Amino acid sequence: MRxxxxxxxxxxxxxxxxxxxxxGPVKRPAEDIDVTRILLVDHRSSFCDSMNEALQQRGxxxxxxxxxxxxxTPALARDYSLVLLNSMQLGSAGLSAVRSIRRxxxxxxxxxxxxxxxxxxxxxxxxxxxxYLVKPFTMPQLLAxxxxxxxxxxxxxQPILWLGDLxxxxxxxxxxxxxxxxxxxxxxxxxxLALLRNQGRVMSRETLAREVWGTEFDPATNAIxxxxxxxxxxxxxxxxxxxxxxxxxxGYVLELRSRS
Numbered sequence: 001m002r003x004x005x006x007x008x009x010x011x012x013x014x015x016x017x018x019x020x021x022x023x024g025p026v027k028r029p030a031e032d033i034d035v036t037r038i039l040l041v042d043h044r045s046s047f048c049d050s051m052n053e054a055l056q057q058r059g060x061x062x063x064x065x066x067x068x069x070x071x072x073t074p075a076l077a078r079d080y081s082l083v084l085l086n087s088m089q090l091g092s093a094g095l096s097a098v099r100s101i102r103r104x105x106x107x108x109x110x111x112x113x114x115x116x117x118x119x120x121x122x123x124x125x126x127x128x129x130x131x132y133l134v135k136p137f138t139m140p141q142l143l144a145x146x147x148x149x150x151x152x153x154x155x156x157x158q159p160i161l162w163l164g165d166l167x168x169x170x171x172x173x174x175x176x177x178x179x180x181x182x183x184x185x186x187x188x189x190x191x192x193l194a195l196l197r198n199q200g201r202v203m204s205r206e207t208l209a210r211e212v213w214g215t216e217f218d219p220a221t222n223a224i225x226x227x228x229x230x231x232x233x234x235x236x237x238x239x240x241x242x243x244x245x246x247x248x249x250x251g252y253v254l255e256l257r258s259r260s
Contacts, residue, residue, distance in 0.1 A: 037061045038146075039107075041097065042086035051084070054139050080107040082149055085129075087113050095123055099214055102128025103190055106170050108149040112142075161196050164256045166235070166243060168196055175235075182234045187212070191231055195244070195254035204251040228252055 038055060040062055042048055048064045055062045063080075083101055087094035094113070101109055108130040113120075121132050130152075133145050161168045165178045173189055175182045184192065194211050195203060205224045209216060213223075228244070236242045245253050 038082050039063045039080045040084045041065045083109045085111045098127045188231050200255045202247045202250045202253045
């Protein structure tokens with residue numbers, strides 16, 4: 001059992017931070033799940049233990065992220081087939097966890113919750129959750145939902161976005177311009193991805209603070225200006241055609257402008 005550091009807050013009632021990586025023998029029955037490694041974000045031992053046993057019997061390795069600061073580091077470090085978020089009430093902390101996980105991995109995200117609220121489920125889906133399963137449920141129901149998400153993930157093509165000669169591959173978290181790898185940091189990649197998804201639309205500092213950093217904009221800090229400057233040095237500086245533009249008094253926009 002190996003311990004990893006972590007950086008994602010989960011539920012307010014959680015305490016401590018522990019990542020457990022299962023290393024026991026793997027059995028592979030005839031009826032298997034088409035996934036290789038799952039991240040379970042939770043802080044209740046009994047549920048983690050039952051999930052660990054059920055999935056390992058089906059040939060799936062499971063990493064368990066417990067307590068506060070639970071999922072950021074493993075979600076960055078490993079290529080997960082699926083992420084399970086066990087959130088009791090799916091309140092503001094649960095929605096914040098959905099947002100944080102989605103910013104750090106493109107793996108399908110299945111949220112397990114006790115609260116069957118249409119409004120909260122829609123909010124979670126808009127923030128990046130792939131599906132929901134409301135408690136109580138049986139293990140066969142959960143496994144069926146995991147299989148369905150795994151099949152859909154395999155069937156989807158790699159999500160690639162373009163703007164002129166700029167190309168972003170969301171699955172691989174890579175960015176190229178004119179065929180050259182730009183060598184972006186993870187935060188620079190997330191920032192550029194937010195701008196590219198909204199290409200042609202001015203994004204205010206307040207919007208970028210919420211979507212990229214998950215915080216409210218603090219006018220006393222120049223963190224966003226610095227991040228934009230560093231991103232511009234990699235995306236635009238080496239090239240004649242500029243894509244990242246400042247709209248004075250409004251924010252920033254990523255777009256391909258015609259030369260006048």
